[in-house]
Amino acid sequence: MLRALFVGGVVDNSEMDLDGAQPPVHYPENGHTGRPRYKLHLVGRHDGEVVYAVYGAPDLADAEVARVAEERGYARRFQAEAVSAEP
Structure with missing residues (x-):
């Protein structure tokens, strides 16, 4: 199971399990x-x-989603390394 963050x-700022x-x-x-x-x-x-x-809303740029994710400390919270989802 993994956590989805929006x-x-x-x-915005919601979470759910996937x-x-x-x-x-x-x-x-x-x-x-x-x-x-x-x-x-x-x-x-x-x-x-x-x-x-x-996950980001369709009108948000990748850089903005990355900035907000960094500000919210997702990588630190999950003791993980954040990487782009692009192939």
């Missing part, structure tokens, strides 16, 4: 609006496992 949008070892690229995975509400920006790894995923 930056921006209507659920099942599985890898987070989906978009949250929710199968949104019916035709446009995903949140995009995966960062993952936090501890001992090779993904322990958290940071």
Whole structure:
């Protein structure tokens, strides 16, 4: 299980648990609006496992999501290394 953390949008600063070892690229995975509400920006790894995923609202730039994640101390909180979710 891993923790999903949200930056921006209507659920800013919210958290939830996700099942599985890898987070989906978009949250929710199968949104019916035709446009995903949140995009995966960062993952936090501890001992090779993904322990958290940071999702940002579609209108937020990668740099802004990374800044907020750093400010909120996600990597420190989960004792993990934050890395870009981009392949």
